[in-house]
Amino acid sequence: MRRWMAVFLLVIATVAAAAAPASAVGNEIDTLGGMGAKLSRGTLNLVTGWLEIPKQISNVWQESGPGPGMTMGFIKGLGFAVGRTAVGAYEIVTFPAPLPDGYQPIVQPKFVFSDWQIGSHESSSQ
Numbered sequence: 420m421r422r423w424m425a426v427f428l429l430v431i432a433t434v435a436a437a438a439a440p441a442s443a444v445g446n447e448i449d450t451l452g453g454m455g456a457k458l459s460r461g462t463l464n465l466v467t468g469w470l471e472i473p474k475q476i477s478n479v480w481q482e483s484g485p486g487p488g489m490t491m492g493f494i495k496g497l498g499f500a501v502g503r504t505a506v507g508a509y510e511i512v513t514f515p516a517p518l519p520d521g522y523q524p525i526v527q528p529k530f531v532f533s534d535w536q537i538g539s540h541e542s543s544s545q
Contacts, residue, residue, distance in 0.1 A: 453518045454514050454515065454518065455514075457510050457513075457514040457518065458510070458511060458514040460507075460510060460524060460529055460530070461506075461507045461508070461511040463507070463530060464503050464507030464526070464530065464531070465504055465507030465508050465511060466507070467503075467530070467532070468500050468501075468503035468504030468507055468531065469500050469504070470531045471497075471499035471500040471503055472493060472496035472497060472499075472500050474499075474531060474532075475492045475493070475495040475496030475499060476488050476492035476496055477492070478492065479492030479495065480492060502526065503531060506525045
């Protein structure tokens with residue numbers, strides 16, 4: 420039990436550490452030629468890729484209702500989660516490689532929570 424708690428706290432610390440450089444120190448990371456941004460983006464996507472499942476359930480639920488949200492949203496989220504997690508792992512492994520001119524993140528949006536539509540349904544009805 421103690422080991423699982425330590426792993427959980429390590430994951431939380433990793434997410435926090437990856438999120439801070441990606442937003443708060445963006446200009447300093449760019450001085451590394453984008454390598455630091457690629458590493459933090461990859462780490463954050465690797466750790467939070469599973470959030471695509473509730474995100475897609477929520478999005479499909481808001482667009483089409485609870486039935487499609489729980490079924491198609493789950494399937495869509497599972498696919499997106501696997502993709503985002505794999506891209507995160509790829510970016511972590513390849514971050515030391517020089518970035519070509521005009522390099523863009525492989526997945527859009529860059530982070531799972533960047534365009535999450537939580538609350539859009541309530542705000543549109545007010």
